[in-house]
Amino acid sequence: MKNIRTKLIVYFSVIVLLSSLIVGFISISYSSRSLTSEAEKSLVQMAREGAEITVGRIATQIKTLEIIAGLEEIKSMDWTIQKKVLDEILNRTDFIALGVVGLDGLAYYTDDLVENLAERDHIVSALNGIPSISDVIPNGMSGEIIMRYVVPIESNGQIVGALIGRSDGESLSLITDDIGYGDKGYSYVINNKGTVIAHPNRDMVLNLFNPIFERDTDTSLESVAAIFEKILDEREGLGNYTYEGKDLYAGYAPIEGTEWILVITANVEEVLAAIPSMRNSIIFAAI
Structure with a gap:
């Protein structure tokens, strides 16, 4: 009788633990999606606000x-x-x-x-x-x-x-330098051809960098060229791409009175940085 009771306790304990872990992992998955969703919404809103700031400084x-x-x-x-x-x-x-x-x-x-x-x-x-x-x-x-x-x-x-x-050529970059998401995010401006006209990396501006034109000779720019084409087509919205080995989210919005578009990036790694500690806390609580 005692053995049966012990087995039942162990059995139900395992069930409770597994249930807790399943709920925990579901919570982690939901939290990950929530974090990503909030970051995406924030990026688009920040792009709109950044575009308005840029319009104001140009107007000055x-x-x-x-x-x-x-x-x-x-x-x-x-x-x-x-x-x-x-x-x-x-x-x-x-x-x-x-x-x-x-x-x-x-x-x-x-x-x-x-x-x-x-x-x-x-x-x-x-x-x-x-x-x-x-x-x-x-x-x-x-x-x-x-x-x-x-x-x-x-x-x-x-x-x-x-x-x-x-x-x-750096004057527009000076306007957008202060606009960014988190510690690793930054903003830049492209014209209606996809040429970068403002960027923290001034060489891109001074060299009139355009990944749409340059991808034929540099296949590593394919992801950037694709997001630039999406940005030019939609003018406002959200996308993601890879540049220099980094996965990035991009929120973008048009700069009123111009044919330019402001793009704000967020580093995917930075956006999801809270998930490991969140996962550990949930697993610890489940155990």
Whole structure:
């Protein structure tokens, strides 16, 4: 009788233990999915908010130029007069050079650079009354990587030219550097062709990195190229990819008023880092 009782105790103890472990593993699986789901939701929301922050900082630069463009000396469209004023103002802005472009598309800058921008879309837009910004692009004259912010110059109700604020190629990256997920996540911006125009790795910006174009010669970029194509197609959403041996989540959202998309990454390993300790706690509790 005693042996039967002992066997029953052992039997039911094993059943309870197994049941607890099963419940524990189900809890771990559920918790893993919950962690992943919350991270995904957070990434998309952070991408939206990051895009809004970027829009706000771009708007600040545009507003600065609009104030300068409203000065009578700038409205004069006399470069000798304009240059003197712009030279004095330049150090109080975030631009590396200021310039004026006439209706003929010829641009003069405070650093004495002269270039013909008549066929550039962002210049055409400004000369038609719409403030505009360029992509991160090579400067045709010097070869340096730059961005242009452009606003119309109006006098007596007529557009007489446009004011240009030229920034170096890292300026957009400085805006997005502070946006990231966790300790290992970071953000970057791509244009409508999939070219990286802002990134913590400045070489990507300066080299106009585009995995869609480069995957034909570098098969390791296939995963990155695929997520970039997904981002360009959807413009807002969530995806995952592998880059340099790291598995990443990516949340993305469009930057209003541009053809750019902000992408925020999260390291999968970091997102799931809490699971091992959670698993150990559940197993310990079950035992």
